[in-house]
Structures are given as C-alpha cells and as structure tokens.
Amino acid sequence: MKKLLALCIALLLILSLAACAADGDTDNDDGKDNSGGAAIDYYITYNNVRIDIGAEAQPLISSLGSYTVEEGEACPGGIDTDIYTFSGIEIMVYKDSAKNTETVGKISILSDAVSTAKGITIGDTEQGVTAAYGKSYTKGSTGALCYEGKSSSIEFHFTDAKVSNIYVKTK
Amino acid sequence: MKKKIISAICVALVCFLLLGALQALVMPKYISNPEGRLVGEYYGEAGDHDLLFLGDCEVYESFIPAILWEEYGISSYVRGSSQQLVWQSYYLLEEMFKKETPKAVVFNVYSLRYGEPQRDSYNRMTLDGMRWSSSKAAAVRASMTEDESFIEYVFPLLRFHSRITELTGEDVKYAFSGPRVSDSGYLMQTGVKPMTSEREGELLLDYTLPETSMEYLDMMRLLCEEKGVKLILSKAPTNHWRFWWYDEWDKQVSDYAERNGLEYINFIPLSSEIGIDWQTDTYDAGMHLNVYGAEKLTRYFGRMLVEDMGFEDKRTDAELSEKWNERVRIYYDRKTLMEQK
Numbered sequence: 001m002k003k004l005l006a007l008c009i010a011l012l013l014i015l016s017l018a019a020c021a022a023d024g025d026t027d028n029d030d031g032k033d034n035s036g037g038a039a040i041d042y043y044i045t046y047n048n049v050r051i052d053i054g055a056e057a058q059p060l061i062s063s064l065g066s067y068t069v070e071e072g073e074a075c076p077g078g079i080d081t082d083i084y085t086f087s088g089i090e091i092m093v094y095k096d097s098a099k100n101t102e103t104v105g106k107i108s109i110l111s112d113a114v115s116t117a118k119g120i121t122i123g124d125t126e127q128g129v130t131a132a133y134g135k136s137y138t139k140g141s142t143g144a145l146c147y148e149g150k151s152s153s154i155e156f157h158f159t160d161a162k163v164s165n166i167y168v169k170t171k
Numbered sequence: 172m173k174k175k176i177i178s179a180i181c182v183a184l185v186c187f188l189l190l191g192a193l194q195a196l197v198m199p200k201y202i203s204n205p206e207g208r209l210v211g212e213y214y215g216e217a218g219d220h221d222l223l224f225l226g227d228c229e230v231y232e233s234f235i236p237a238i239l240w241e242e243y244g245i246s247s248y249v250r251g252s253s254q255q256l257v258w259q260s261y262y263l264l265e266e267m268f269k270k271e272t273p274k275a276v277v278f279n280v281y282s283l284r285y286g287e288p289q290r291d292s293y294n295r296m297t298l299d300g301m302r303w304s305s306s307k308a309a310a311v312r313a314s315m316t317e318d319e320s321f322i323e324y325v326f327p328l329l330r331f332h333s334r335i336t337e338l339t340g341e342d343v344k345y346a347f348s349g350p351r352v353s354d355s356g357y358l359m360q361t362g363v364k365p366m367t368s369e370r371e372g373e374l375l376l377d378y379t380l381p382e383t384s385m386e387y388l389d390m391m392r393l394l395c396e397e398k399g400v401k402l403i404l405s406k407a408p409t410n411h412w413r414f415w416w417y418d419e420w421d422k423q424v425s426d427y428a429e430r431n432g433l434e435y436i437n438f439i440p441l442s443s444e445i446g447i448d449w450q451t452d453t454y455d456a457g458m459h460l461n462v463y464g465a466e467k468l469t470r471y472f473g474r475m476l477v478e479d480m481g482f483e484d485k486r487t488d489a490e491l492s493e494k495w496n497e498r499v500r501i502y503y504d505r506k507t508l509m510e511q512k
Contacts, residue, residue, distance in 0.1 A: 070368050072413035073455055075206065075228040075253040078290065081413065083370075098292065108373075140376025157374045165374050 041117035042152035044107045053152045057093040057102040088114040106169035124163045129156045194328040200345040205352035206253045211300030217270040222247035225260040226279030229407035232459040235469045236355035237502035240495040243473040244484030249356030254293040257282050257387040262310035275401040286381020288316045354502040361509040366449035366457030372415025380423050408438035411458040445471045
C-alpha cells in the first residue's frame with residue numbers, strides 16, 4: 001500500500017513538473033539575417049548609436065537625445081507599446097510585463113536625415129531599394145516591399161514612386 | 172486480491188483529488204486582471220437573453236446589459252474576452268446556442284484582423300473559462316499557438332505548474348471560486364484618461380482581412396441563419412492608433428454585410444452623434460470607453476434596437492424583471508463603489 005502510494009506521489013510530481021522545458025525564446029538575430037538572400041542589417045544608426053531590433057530599450061532611449069512619448073496599452077495579457085519620437089525617427093518599445101522586458105520592437109524612419117544600415121532613406125526610389133537590398137522581397141498589395149529575416153523585417157512603403165515610410169521591426 | 176484492488180482505487184482517488192486541488196491552486200485567478208474571469212461568468216446567467224454580444228475587449232468595455240434592460244427592457248449578455256479571436260467567438264456562440272436562442276447576436280468585428288493565434292495568455296483568458304464540450308475542444312484546437320498543446324488545456328496543471336513558487340493568498344482564497352467581476356459580461360471601468368493622440372495606425376503591407384477570419388465570420392453567419400437568429404456586425408467607436416480600424420477593412424466588412432443582408436454598424440463615425448467626449452469617456456486615452464462612454468453608447472444602440480430592429484420591451488415579464496432589477500441594482504452599487512475608490 002505504502003509503495004503504491006509513493007509511486008503515485010512520484011508520478012504526480014513528475015506530471016506536475018513536466019512540460020517545463022524551453023521557455024526562453026531568443027528573438028534577436030544579432031541585427032543580421034541571411035535567410036532572404038542578400039545579408040540584411042536590421043538596425044538603424046542614429047546619433048552614432050546603433051539601435052537593434054530586440055535590444056533592451058531604456059538604455060538606448062536615454063542615449064538618443066530628447067523625445068516625446070505616447071503610450072499604447074494592450075488589453076491585459078498582451079504587450080504594451082510606447083512610441084518614442086525623436087527628430088527623424090520613432091522607436092516603438094514593446095513592454096512585456098510577463099517577461100519583465102522592454103525591447104525595441106519597431107523603428108520608423110521619418111526624415112531623409114536618417115537612413116537604413118544600407119543607406120536607404122525617405123525619398124529614394126524602388127530601384128534604389130532593390131539595388132541595396134536585392135530582389136528577395138515580398139510585395140504587399142499596396143506596392144510596399146518587405147524583406148523578412150528570421151525574426152525581423154524591413155518594410156519600404158512608397159508614395160508617388162518614392163519611399164515614404166520605412167519600418168524596421170520584429171515579426 | 173480484492174483488498175489490493177480497493178487499495179489501488181483509494182490511492183488513485185487520493186492522487187486524483189490531490190492533483191485536482193493542486194491544479195485549482197496554481198491556475199491563474201485573474202483577480203487583478205479580471206478579464207480572464209469573463210467567459211466563465213456566463214454560465215451563471217445563461218438563458219433568457221434576447222441579445223448576445225461576442226468579441227474582444229471592445230464589447231465588454233462598450234455595451235452594458237444593465238442599461239439595455241433599465242432603459243429598453245432588453246435582456247442581453249456580453250460574452251467578450253481579451254483579444255477574443257473570431258474562431259473563439261464562433262465556438263462560444265456554438266456553445267451558447269446549446270443553452271439559448273436569442274433574437275440577435277452582435278459580433279464586434281475588430282478581431283477579424285487576426286488570421287492566426289496570437290498569444291497563449293490571451294487564449295487562456297478565453298478558453299480556460301469555457302466548460303468542457305465539443306465546442307471547447309474545437310476552440311482549443313483552432314486557437315493553439317505553436318508552443319501550446321491540447322493536453323495542457325485538458326490538464327492546465329501542466330501549463331501552470333511553475334506558478335507553485337509564486338502562489339499568493341489570493342490563490343488559496345479563490346482556488347475553488349472567485350468574485351463576480353462583471354455585470355452580465357460588462358467589465359466596468361470608472362477611470363478617466365483623456366485621449367490626446369491624433370496618431371493613426373501604421374501602414375500595412377496588405378489590407379486584406381485574413382481568409383481564415385472571414386471564413387469563421389461566414390460560419391458564424393450560417394450558424395445564426397440555421398438558428399433563425401439575426402447577426403449584427405458592429406465596430407465599437409474607439410479608434411486609437413494602437414488598435415486602428417482601417418477604411419480598407421471597413422469596406423470589406425461593409426461589402427460582406429451587404430452581400431449577405433446583414434446589419435453592420437460602424438460606431439466610429441457616429442461617436443459625436445452618440446455624444447462621446449474623448450476627454451471624459453475613456454479610461455485609457457481612447458483605446459476603450461469607460462463606464463460613462465459605454466452608457467452613452469448603450470443608450471444609443473438600445474434605441475436602434477427598439478426603433479429599427481423591433482426589439483420588444485420585456486419589463487412586463489415579472490420573473491425576468493425580478494432577475495434584471497437585481498442585476499441593475501448590483502450594477503449601480505458597483506459603479507458607486509468604484510467611483511468612491
């Protein structure tokens with residue numbers, strides 16, 4: 001009887017401890033990704049500071065100069081997002097309270113004073129984008145081009161055949 | 172031999188009870204995030220509704236059944252949950268139709284933007300509150316993210332066992348039952364945080380609503396048709412950059428509604444007519460309505476239900492009135508209490 005009880009308790013413990021495995025999803029691809037053909041750099045350099053997608057946000061934010069911030073709370077259980085607007089760029093920060101992390105989720109380039117790691121900026125042409133980033137893109141129904149890596153992507157949106165918006169973001 | 176069998180059964184029973192108690196202890200209680208309790212609260216009020224609401228946070232923060240009853244004599248329930256995806260709404264509706272047949276169902280269309288499961292925590296807040304049935308099993312299968320497994324829904328202990336080290340007094344207090352957090356599915360918020368941003372949603376690569384979500388919408392339409400229930404599509408009046416409702420999406424829903432003879436009410440352009448003041452009627456800078464905004468919207472919608480859709484005033488039904496008068500009283504008590512905090 002005692003043996004049987006001990007066996008059951010052991011089983012109970014095993015069962016309750018099972019499925020404990022891999023919880024840490026590493027989302028940062030070190031700013032580079034070769035899966036789309038040409039190597040793509042998923043970062044922006046701003047005020048001589050390199051901003052990587054997935055990087056810890058707060059040390060970066062405080063090193064980039066003055067900004068305004070807009071809060072965007074998620075429904076409970078989701079990820080809150082704050083948008084920090086600097087002169088020339090916006091950084092969307094993902095605040096995951098479950099993991100207690102604040103990371104760079106998206107960078108938007110707002111002016112031609114800032115360019116991507118491959119030198120593309122607002123006002124460039126589609127040919128300029130494909131010359132820099134190659135032909136391995138997905139074209140959206142709006143005509144925007146998207147280069148996707150394992151965990152990050154870069155999007156070029158066009159107005160009147162010129163780049164109007166650039167988003168570097170986590171997928 | 173007989174003794175051994177009895178012993179084995181006893182041991183199995185003890186283990187079963189221990190596991191059950193352990194599971195009840197480690198399951199999230201959703202006291203500080205009460206949204207996780209909403210789906211389960213329906214069972215206490217199932218039946219006798221003329222109107223059911225389904226959808227994400229935009230329904231449980233926008234429509235107030237107590238007001239619909241008090242002003243128009245319409246018996247309703249809001250079965251909303253955080254980021255309720257359209258296939259979850261479909262299976263919740265399937266489950267509710269086993270318990271009651273309302274005159275109409277209102278589905279909030281924002282979730283049509285999602286074509287695939289998003290996040291385990293949101294899934295849990297919708298699915299864990301459902302009682303086991305073929306509808307729940309199908310909802311779980313349709314909702315699981317890559318990291319989830321069906322067995323973890325059957326035995327939530329497998330998912331939440333790590334909470335054993337984080338248990339608080341609340342986990343013990345509410346292990347087997349918790350407080351009622353909603354008023355017939357409406358989750359009250361009395362805070363005020365004005366909307367200050369005029370930012371719009373980010374540009375998208377493709378504005379086509381996902382095929383999967385439109386398929387489930389169609390399944391919902393057919394299910395309603397089969398039951399003789401009117402399906403009303405709605406979009407809550409909130410339009411914050413974080414949860415932007417694009418004109419392109421609006422057109423697709425409008426076209427779908429027109430093709431299928433459904434009512435689609437987009438409350439965004441009606442917000443001035445409804446009387447919503449974005450400085451006072453939102454608790455989170457425009458993402459959701461607070462109780463003051465929700466009361467205005469509910470009164471406006473109630474009038475539409477009566478004047479345009481032929482809803483009857485049931486306040487002459489003594490039995491129903493008794494139930495609802497108590498719910499209305501609880502609603503106002505909660506409001507007073509929350510305003511005093």
